[in-house]
Amino acid sequence: MxxxxxxxxxxxxxxxxxxxxxxxxxxxYDADKIIEKIGLLRSAFSGTPDRSVNLKIKYAAKALTNVSILKLMRQQGLDVEVVSVNEARLAQLAGFEPSQIMYTPSGNAWSEIQEALEMGVQLNADSLPLLEQIGQTYGSQYPIALRINPSIAEGGNFKIQTGHGDSKFGIPIDYRDQIKSIISQYGIPVVGLHIHTGSDFKDGNTFLKIADVLFDLAMDYPDLKFIDFGSGFKVRYREGDYATDLVDLGAKVSAAFRSFCERYGRELELCFEPGKLLVSExxxxxxxxxxxxxxxxxxxxxxxxxxxxxxxxxxxxxxxxxxxxxxxxxxxxxxxxxxxxxxxxxxxxxxxxxxxxxxxxxxxxxxxxxxxxxxxxxxxxxxxxxxxxxxxxxxxxxxxxxxxxxxxxxxxxxxxxxxxxx
The missing domain is CATH 2.40.37.10 (Lyase, Ornithine Decarboxylase; Chain A, domain 1)
Known part of the structure; x- marks a missing residue:
């Protein structure tokens, strides 16, 4: 050397x-850089009291799962989003309470989903068969969120787009009536709506397209606690590369969300699940x-x-x-x-x-x-x-x-x- x-x-x-x-x-890894990115995202949504929103940041653990990184996220006041029960275990080891953990499976084994539910984490259901199985097994025992596929193709490389019509992720918005039927049949409590459409969005306009879908669907569910926009923030990899304009994003999405909450009748949490944005650089x-x-x-x-x-x-x-x-x-x-x-x-x-x-x-x-x-x-x-x-x-x-x-x-x-x- x-x-x-x-x-x-x-x-x-x-x-x-x-x-x-x-x-x-x-x-x-540079811990200061992670803390800086958290601050930038928060500041993008910190308007005046009459223009602010109830923002919740959930770190997408799959980006980097080292327990010390997870502990840093918890120390900075974040929740965490996981996609496997082992990620949930790592999050608990890092000090996250089950209520701070959002679990989003994608065709995971039923035994793993049962284990996650018994841990007390927030399940984000992503298929009609899973909704049916939850209803048949647990009825109204566990409150869930719904991961919706909006059939919106946005972002960069096709491999990281998750919201288009041919994607395996989420429940297609076309099945809105079927979702509501299963939820009603078993009395499953729905406390959140979630969409994640991929990565590399330039500004807030894509999130506004997503918002139209979620805000309309929200009217079917009167007991929601949060709306979760997933992530999709573009990171700058080279000189001259663009990055998501967080200020533009915060202003546009905050305004749309406040307007929605007024129509909905009460304030909900606005959630994002950044992974790459927080740890890449x-x-x-x-x-x-x-x-x-x-x-x-x-x-x-x-x-x-x-x-x-x-x-x-x-x-x-x-x-x-x-x-x-x-x-x-x-x-x-x-x-x-x-x-x-x-x-x-x-x-x-x-x-x-x-x-x-x-x-x-x-x-x-x-x-x-x-x-x-x-x-x-x-x-x-x-x-x-x-x-x-x-x-x-x-x-x-x-x-x-x-x-x-x-x-x-x-x-x-x-x-x-x-x-x-x-």
């Missing part, structure tokens, strides 16, 4: 010093350069990481800025940055970077969301350690995996040796 030209810091802590202390590859994946490989058509930089640690470039064609921490002032050259996986695992093609040398340390930016949480042991590779920088000090919040971790749970069969005749 080459340590000259220390210029890149996280909360004033030299990133190369963090790499030296904890090893590579390594995920590093906080995260840095630090990786060491193994080889700089000259080919006739391009120069490859091969690092000690791959799609097993950061799958977004290969899965979503996602762009991540890359910084050469060891040689930030080097002459720029064109490189294709790739991983060490026996699979095409390209991070960046023909990217201009300060001269890269074997042993340099690179930082993949905006790696906080869906980085470690989607990591795997492909090629029997170990998942990296995780560090959080909090109040200017780096803390290890997950140990690096070991070979023994790969073997944990395996039962090895002993076979009799056979003689092989040539």
């Amino acid at each position: 080459q340590l000259e030209n220390h210029q890149y810091t996280i909360q004033g802590v030299d990133a190369l010093a963090i790499a030296e202390e904890f090893g590579l590859p390594l995920y590093v 906080s995260g840095h994946l630090l990786a060491g350069v193994n080889v700089v490989k000259e080919n006739p058509t391009r120069t490859f930089v091969q690092v000690d990481s791959g799609l097993n640690h950061l799958i977004r470039p290969m899965m979503y064609d996602a762009y991540h800025d890359i910084k050469n921490l060891s040689n930030p002032n080097g002459a720029e050259k064109s490189y294709t940055v790739v991983g060490y996986i026996c699979e095409t695992d390209t991070f960046a093609t023909d990217r201009q970077l300060p001269e890269v040398r074997t042993g340099d340390v690179l930082s993949f930016e905006n790696a906080g969301a869906y980085g470690f949480s989607m990591a795997s042991n492909y090629n029997a590779r170990l998942r990296p350690a995780e560090v959080m920088v909090y109040e200017g000090k780096p803390y290890l919040i997950r140990q690096r995996e070991t070979f023994e971790d790969l073997l944990r749970g395996q039962e090895i069969i002993e076979f009799e040796e056979e003689l092989v005749k040539n």
Whole structure:
């Protein structure tokens, strides 16, 4: 590892010093950046008393589930949204009360849903068969929310759009009458309406389209406590990229929501479930350069990481800025940055970077969301350690995996040796 030209810091802590202390590859999260994003979202909805709304932020845990991250969210006054019972368990371990946990299954096993209900979390039902099963089994015992699919195709990459008509997520708004029939038949209490249509929305206009659907449907259910708009906030990944205009969003959605509450007859909670918005920019994946490989058509930089640690470039064609921490002032050259996986695992093609040398340390930016949480042991590779920088000090919040971790749970069969005749 080459340590000259220390210029890149996280909360004033030299990133190369963090790499030296904890090893590579390594995920590093900036707690201050997370707190900053929470503040920005809150301030977007903090109008004058006569223009304010009762805002509830629920962190979408799937973006980054480390318990220390969850504890930070709780410390900042957030609730949490989970999509599996294990995420709910992690949230409880982080100190969240069951009433602060929204559980949104997507075709999950009935046994898991029963376990979540018995934990006391808020269930967000996303299919007619699930509503029927809840009614038959529990009748009016558990209050639920309804996840609605509005048949609105918005957002960025089609893989992250969840509200269009062909999506597996939510109950299609076309089934409005069927939903109401099942709810009425079993007396199921409905306390919330929820829509999440995907990611990468530029401003508040898309949420206003969603609002029209939810506000109209809300009139079918007189005992609601909240309306949940999910998420969809666009994060800036590179210079010149757009991000969701939170001020515009707050102004437009707040005005629409206040008007709705007046029609509804009382004030409800307005909920959002940001994940990427809160943690993406906080995260840095630090990786060491193994080889700089000259080919006739391009120069490859091969690092000690791959799609097993950061799958977004290969899965979503996602762009991540890359910084050469060891040689930030080097002459720029064109490189294709790739991983060490026996699979095409390209991070960046023909990217201009300060001269890269074997042993340099690179930082993949905006790696906080869906980085470690989607990591795997492909090629029997170990998942990296995780560090959080909090109040200017780096803390290890997950140990690096070991070979023994790969073997944990395996039962090895002993076979009799056979003689092989040539």
